Amino acid sequence: MKRIHNKDDIVQVGLDLVLSKGFSATGVETILKQAKIPKGSFYNFFSSKEEFGLAIIDKFVEDRMEVLYPILADDSLPPLERVKKSFETIIAIFESNDCSKGCLLGNLGLEMSDHFENVRQRLEQSLQNWTKGLSELLLQAQDAHTIPAEINVEMLAENLISSFQGALLRSKVKKSAQPLKDFIHLYFNVFLSQREG
Incomplete structure (x- = not known):
């Protein structure tokens, strides 16, 4: 090495x-x-292990955005498809790690939020930024009439991330990506699928 x-x-x-x-x-x-x-x-x-914790959060977010930004910014795909593809890409990374590791934001959120306020705040900021990015795409999807006008897109983005994190935790315990695939199916093929009037 x-x-x-x-x-x-x-x-x-x-x-x-x-x-x-x-x-x-x-x-x-x-x-x-x-x-x-x-x-x-x-x-x-x-200066401390806590400062190191902040640095690894920033590194994780930076690495994740390098992977996701080209997908989220791809104007050749409809906005809702970009949201779906971003989650599918994270799932593929998870599967490539034999359904282990998971998401650093979720992992540290469970482990450290009650003990290190600076870490909690950095995690919250990272999750808020993720929510904001998804909200912007969901608003575009709403403008294109692919999701209902009455949906609060910020609430939907927050719920997508929360549900995804829960499915990721379940997948780690189950050592199977099936809960994550169920998340994709339920949100994008059932809950948010276009229905004929």
């Missing part, structure tokens, strides 16, 4: 470990050992 030399590399190693083991179970010693860096180096980059 290559020797780690900078903060970004430590964050990447730490992110992979935290996704696999959880934040509390990932000690600084483990990160240092995996990154093959001297014992004192961690605190050259981070």
Whole structure:
């Protein structure tokens, strides 16, 4: 394994470990050992493990947006199809990890929201940004008359993310992507499907 030399590399190693083991179970010693860096180096980059937690959230969101932005911005697809495809893409990543790891935002939300206020706020901001991005597409879908005009798009976006996170948790426990596939089917083929008048 290559020797780690900078903060970004430590964050990447730490992110992979935290996704696999959880934040509390990932000690600084483990990160240092995996990154093959001297014992004192961690605190050259981070004042605390909490600050490190904020850095891995930012890295996770940045990586996720690199994958999702081209889908969400693809004007060749109808808005609702882009929303669906964004979730399907996350599901494919989850399946490629043998239905483990899940979403860092959901994982840390469960593990840390009651203990680290700065982490809770960063998670909330990340989820709000996700909600905002979906809301904008859902509003476009509403303008195109593909979803009912009376639906509150912000509430729908928030509920899509909440339901997806719940399905992701269920899939981790079940070691099967079926709950996530059920989420896609129910929302996009049943609840939000166009019906003839």
